[in-house]
Amino acid sequence: WPPEIHKRLFGELPIAKFAAGGDAIPPRRSEVRSIGGYLPSIHFDLTPQERKPPLETVQSAQPEADAKKMLTAFLPKAFRRPVAAEEVEPYVALVTKRLAAKDCFEDAMRRAYVAVLTSPEFLFHPADVTREAAPVANAKLFTLASRLSYWLWNGPPDDALLAAARDGSLQRPVVLHREVDRLLADARSERFIRDFADQWLDLRRVNETVPDPQLYPEYRFLLHEGMVAETRAFLRELIATDAPVTALVRPGFAMLNQRLAEHYGIAGVNGVELRRVALPPESPRGGLLGQAAILKLTANGTTTTPVKRGVWVMDRLLNEPAPPPPPSVGSIDPDTRGATTVREQLDKHRSDASCAACHAKIDPAGFALESFDPIGGFRKRYRSTGKGDAPPEKDRTVWKVNYKLGPAVDASGALPE
Structure with missing residues (x-):
């Protein structure tokens, strides 16, 4: 004290x-x-x-x-x-x-x-302020130091970064690269990882929907925390290993703990700590498009929405934002009774000529992810509260199951030429 x-x-x-x-x-x-x-x-x-x-x-x-x-x-x-x-x-x-x-x-x-x-x-950052006082030596380098620290730390530069600006060494590429690596290795860079994932991937919206407990009884607190932490840990691993951009979709590994590995059907992972786990070649997991957090935030809590997922892929990964829908076109209401599939509903929706052109670009990417349910679990059949078959015995021994297995999932699609 x-x-x-x-x-x-x-x-x-x-x-x-x-x-x-x-x-x-x-x-x-x-x-x-x-x-x-x-x-x-x-x-x-x-x-x-x-x-x-x-x-x-x-x-x-x-x-x-x-x-x-x-x-x-x-x-x-x-x-x-x-x-x-x-x-x-x-x-x-x-x-x-x-x-x-x-x-x-x-x-x-x-x-x-x-x-x-x-x-x-x-x-404000120095470049945004008009100063009447005497000019500062190496002013541009102090601006660089400030912007760098607020980008990677969401906070002010430390003494070492300011010293590099003061003596002019920060303008040398080797020093600049070294400082970037040092800032990223610091625990404060977790602020950058969190903000970057929230803004780029829309991860801040992951809590906007709550999965139906009747359809998805396995969705619990530990699973939710693990899926959100996975995406952030994945981005951290890509940065730490300087992975190529292709690793965003095909990295060959996932960041898993025991609960998340169980959800993905991957054996041999124990404990609550996330760690890098190599994936078998036939695994549907790996990369952003196989992560439960991304699959959850692009669903609506009750059913999957190929349109929403397709728009996300086009906007966040391909940088081709889809135009807004015509104001006169309504949304598609989810059918949890299993009477119709999402594909059947969208086929009717695309019969409107004003919708067909955009959906031809949006829907294929969304349907490619249709084998993943609203909480990121892999599936072959839709879950239903109405008609359908009883789920496997192993599922009923782990969770209190009140759903049925409905129609088969069709994840096929073709991009327009």
Whole structure:
């Protein structure tokens, strides 16, 4: 004590009891309340002083000098570049003004820090800000360092990256490549993996649908967590091994734990930790298109939607976004009773001339994934709440099964010439 974040703001200045009775305004404190109230056995064991500790604050014998010292150290970190003395002065003047208004030193400094953290120099990248102060040496390299760290870490550059910008070495390709590798090897790059997967692959939408528990009783928390983690771990593995772009669809491996491997029908994987598992050549898994998270977010929770999956493939993998449907054309309602298949419903839908041209491009990619159900399980027949056959005995011994096996899945399709 005090914690590291406090030291970044106030250095090694002492913390002492606030001297009441003077004209200084006490430091502002937010009262902390327990959601569930006090536990009597603990509360009554405390002395009155312990129940309401004395008000303490940061003490400074030379407030203006200490303010200048701390702000001079803080601004380069906040602005992610060297800071001229004249840039520090307005913030020091703010501290002086607040001290003259009888704020205590701690609150006066907090006002200055708030001003720094709401300034354009902090909120925007350097290239987006027009500066009137003296130009910064290697300004473009500091901009590069800032953009690089916010891209791969979603946070400010560290001292090593700033040092490479300061001495100019960051402009050398070998140094730039080394810094990129270093940033990617750091645990903070998980923020990049998460954001990249959420934005590019739409992984942030994976929770928008909830599979029907009657049709998919095996869908539980551990399976859901594993399928989402798989996609992120897969992207991390591709980056770490510098895999070719073809590995996005045919990598020859999958990132699995025991529950996910069971879901995929792959034996020999034990434990909750994801690890790289080689896939047999005949496996339908491997790559983004065989991952349960992708297959779930491109379904609707009850049935698969070849149109939705086809649009996803065209947009996210082929960079050929499909045009929006005509406003007068309705959606296809899922039939969980097993009376009609999705293909039969789409055949009727494509009879509309205004739909046929686009569906000829969209549907084949979606139907190629029709052997995967809404939670990414491989199937040969649709599940139904109505007509159909009883599922295999092995499925009924593991899960409480209330569904039937309906029509056979047809995953065939042909792309237009």
